[in-house]
Amino acid sequence: MIKLNLCVDIDGTVTTPYYWLKDANNYFNTNLRPEDVMEYDIHNVLNVEREEYMKFYDIYGEELHAKAKLRNRARRILCKLAEYHDIHYVTAREKRMTKVTYWWLEKKKLPIKGVHILGSHHKVNKANELNCDIFIEDRYENALELSRAGFKVFLIDCNYNRMPLPEEIIRVKDWNEIYDKINQYVNSKLKLDVA
Numbered sequence: 484m485i486k487l488n489l490c491v492d493i494d495g496t497v498t499t500p501y502y503w504l505k506d507a508n509n510y511f512n513t514n515l516r517p518e519d520v521m522e523y524d525i526h527n528v529l530n531v532e533r534e535e536y537m538k539f540y541d542i543y544g545e546e547l548h549a550k551a552k553l554r555n556r557a558r559r560i561l562c563k564l565a566e567y568h569d570i571h572y573v574t575a576r577e578k579r580m581t582k583v584t585y586w587w588l589e590k591k592k593l594p595i596k597g598v599h600i601l602g603s604h605h606k607v608n609k610a611n612e613l614n615c616d617i618f619i620e621d622r623y624e625n626a627l628e629l630s631r632a633g634f635k636v637f638l639i640d641c642n643y644n645r646m647p648l649p650e651e652i653i654r655v656k657d658w659n660e661i662y663d664k665i666n667q668y669v670n671s672k673l674k675l676d677v678a
């Protein structure tokens with residue numbers, strides 16, 4: 484069996500993508516639905532200044548991350564994958580979210596090889612350091628940046644990432660498909676090794 488280093492983003496990838504929406508609607512007195520979230524920058528979706536959104540995030544960010552929900556089958560698939568592969572979480576969350584991030588991953592009983600809280604959307608250096616085989620992401624720009632640096636990327640489908648993709652990036656609709664695609668990748672590698 485081949486052991487892969489799987490780099491996994493957290494927000495929108497392991498969590499459901501719109502878990503912040505209800506609280507943001509309450510705070511900003513808006514009534515947005517998931518289908519309105521057509522871009523990643525939340526302040527644009529809410530039609531407020533970035534600073535205003537950051538004020539909300541400063542107050543409620545930790546609480547939001549603590550109550551984030553898992554995407555369907557994320558735990559089951561990650562646990563199955565962890566039987567053979569290493570799962571490294573690589574998130575752009577700020578360092579101050581370290582405690583809640585570990586707390587949440589443990590509470591959700593997710594398999595953990597490592598957790599990397601970058602405070603930045605630029606993930607290429609970390610992917611290099613971790614010898615990443617496959618990166619699983621929801622942010623379009625991250626996917627492009629990682630793919631351009633030569634990494635294999637699975638982009639998990641969300642309303643805000645449906646822009647055209649280069650053929651190297653694989654769009655996946657859910658964790659079941661991620662599982663299938665990883666197994667296909669492993670099998671293709673094994674065939675190459677035998678040949």
Ligand SMILES: [Mg+2]
Pocket residue numbers: 492493494495496620621622
């Ligand atoms: Mg994300």
